[in-house]
Amino acid sequence: xxxxxxxxxxxxxxxxxxxxxxxxxxxxxxxxxxxxxxxxxxxxxxxxxxxxxxxxxxxxxxxxxxxxxxxxxxxxxxxxxxxxxxxxxxxxxxxxxxxxxxxxxxxxxxxxxxxxxxxxxxxxxxxxxxxxxxxxxxxxxxxxxxxxxxxxxxxxxxxxxxxxxxxxxxxxxxxxxxxxxxxxxxxxxxxxxxxxxxxxxxxxxxxxxxxxxxxxxxxxxxxxxxxxxxxxxxxxxxxxxxxxxxxxxxxxxxxxxxxxxxxxxxxxxxxxxxxxxxxxxxxxxxxxxxxxxxxxxxxxxxxxxxxxxxxxxxxxxxxxxxxxxxxxxxxxxxxxxxxxxxxxxxxxxxxxxxxxxxxxxxxxxxxxxxxxxxxxxxxxxxxxxxxxxxxxxxxxxxxxxxxxxxxxxxxxxxxxxxxxxxxx
RNA sequence: GUGGGUGUAGCUCAGUUGGUUAGAGCACCAGAUUGUGGCUCUGGGGGCCGUGGGUUCGAGUCCCAUCAUCCACCCCA
Numbered sequence: 001x002x003x004x005x006x007x008x009x010x011x012x013x014x015x016x017x018x019x020x021x022x023x024x025x026x027x028x029x030x031x032x033x034x035x036x037x038x039x040x041x042x043x044x045x046x047x048x049x050x051x052x053x054x055x056x057x058x059x060x061x062x063x064x065x066x067x068x069x070x071x072x073x074x075x076x077x078x079x080x081x082x083x084x085x086x087x088x089x090x091x092x093x094x095x096x097x098x099x100x101x102x103x104x105x106x107x108x109x110x111x112x113x114x115x116x117x118x119x120x121x122x123x124x125x126x127x128x129x130x131x132x133x134x135x136x137x138x139x140x141x142x143x144x145x146x147x148x149x150x151x152x153x154x155x156x157x158x159x160x161x162x163x164x165x166x167x168x169x170x171x172x173x174x175x176x177x178x179x180x181x182x183x184x185x186x187x188x189x190x191x192x193x194x195x196x197x198x199x200x201x202x203x204x205x206x207x208x209x210x211x212x213x214x215x216x217x218x219x220x221x222x223x224x225x226x227x228x229x230x231x232x233x234x235x236x237x238x239x240x241x242x243x244x245x246x247x248x249x250x251x252x253x254x255x256x257x258x259x260x261x262x263x264x265x266x267x268x269x270x271x272x273x274x275x276x277x278x279x280x281x282x283x284x285x286x287x288x289x290x291x292x293x294x295x296x297x298x299x300x301x302x303x304x305x306x307x308x309x310x311x312x313x314x315x316x317x318x319x320x321x322x323x324x325x326x327x328x329x330x331x332x333x334x335x336x337x338x339x340x341x342x343x344x345x346x347x348x349x350x351x352x353x354x355x356x357x358x359x360x361x362x363x364x365x366x367x368x369x370x371x372x373x374x375x376x377x378x379x380x381x382x383x384x385x386x387x388x389x390x391x392x393x394x395x396x397x398x399x400x401x402x403x404x405x406x407x408x409x410x411x412x413x414x415x416x417x418x419x420x421x422x423x424x
Numbered sequence: 425g426u427g428g429g430u431g432u433a434g435c436u437c438a439g440u441u442g443g444u445u446a447g448a449g450c451a452c453c454a455g456a457u458u459g460u461g462g463c464u465c466u467g468g469g470g471g472c473c474g475u476g477g478g479u480u481c482g483a484g485u486c487c488c489a490u491c492a493u494c495c496a497c498c499c500c501a
Binding site for chain 2 (some may be wrong): 004007059060063064081110112114115116118119120121124125126128131268277279280281282304305306307308309311327331332353361362363364365366367369370371373377379381382383391393394400
């Protein structure tokens with residue numbers, strides 16, 4: 001039987017790979033403009049890092065981890081997300097003792113053993129950023145604005161920024177109790193799932209889509225009303241900064257993220273147009289995580305984008321009209337060496353260029369040049385060799401000239417400029 | 425993890441109440457007077473019909489299993 005890519009994984013083949021390159025470059029450049037620096041960390045870590053960092057009650061840790069024992073008997077896990085590794089690296093290198101805040105970005109594959117669905121994979125890719133060492137609301141806004149800026153630069157306009165504050169452990173406890181009090185009298189009206197959720201994680205009940213649950217919980221208490229004074233003023237300040245920048249957002253009382261470490265500000269970016277899994281990125285503040293992983297009490301905040309979802313959304317609105325390489329048509333195989341010299345000259349001058357590698361007929365070479373969208377073709381044959389020139393054909397506008405060898409590069413540049421000018 | 429749909433050439437799909445060598449469009453390759461693309465025409469290569477069982481004289485067509493994929497739930501990126 002034929003070997004296929006494992007369930008939930010996917011190859012990224014041309015021309016899709018060039019979309020990926022473009023998006024990755026955009027994210028890196030934007031993060032650099034915001035003065036973030038790249039960090040790279042292992043694709044697998046000690047299992048304990050995620051158990052402690054992400055939280056043992058989360059779905060990610062309790063049932064979605066790619067965990068195995070290596071040959072030394074250590075339990076290791078393919079990283080399901082990036083934040084825990086960033087924190088580990090920060091602590092491991094003692095960087096909390098240096099210049100603060102530390103602003104990092106990263107990208108690469110993540111792994112979660114989940115059932116694949118639209119926009120959900122077992123190996124997927126994230127681009128994320130983290131800031132350590134400041135609990136100012138301005139950092140929350142900066143991180144959110146980095147996300148927004150990336151969305152804008154990618155040309156994705158119809159996004160929604162959802163925001164909420166989940167408070168600190170103290171006020172969350174207050175809210176939890178209020179919510180439990182609220183749910184007690186209506187518990188018999190809830191669906192089965194929610195009855196179970198009510199005990200384990202009552203906040204999730206708010207997110208249930210079953211109509212009768214929504215009906216039963218109408219008028220439920222919201223987190224915002226239970227925030228302590230510090231959490232409230234922090235969140236108000238974050239919102240004020242966003243408003244000052246004209247950044248619109250939707251207050252989403254039910255935005256309760258699935259990772260245990262979040263406190264205070266949480267946010268998600270949605271693209272409603274892609275349906276089902278509309279969240280293309282999300283994040284929040286996680287003061288306390290650094291300490292939890294053995295470091296000092298250093299605040300942190302970050303986000304991650306889901307590359308597949310983002311690029312999937314982009315694909316539908318992006319008509320990629322890429323310019324192909326210059327092509328050298330070799331009309332007489334006796335002059336193969338001359339053609340190769342010319343090819344090298346073009347490439348050294350910075351032109352993307354290639355020639356026929358399949359021994360095709362002249363006609364077939366021209367067809368090929370057309371298929372690869374070559375803007376121009378340099379023809380080399382006995383006439384050219386005898387006359388000491390090359391024939392340069394403009395494949396977009398038609399027409400061809402005989403050009404002496406020393407003026408070739410100049411002519412190529414001229415033709416390409418003409419074509420580009422005309423296509424504007 | 426739960427429920428449902430789908431699985432025929434590289435891609436999008438047709439395949440009649442199960443019946444002989446499985447089709448189309450696009451793509452690919454080659455020709456249409458000798459060194460020239462895009463249009464048109466002609467020809468060609470390529471499928472053990474996802475895989476494994478079963479029913480039958482006979483299965484792409486029916487049944488079961490399995491794998492993959494999609495949708496919803498769940499969860500999130």
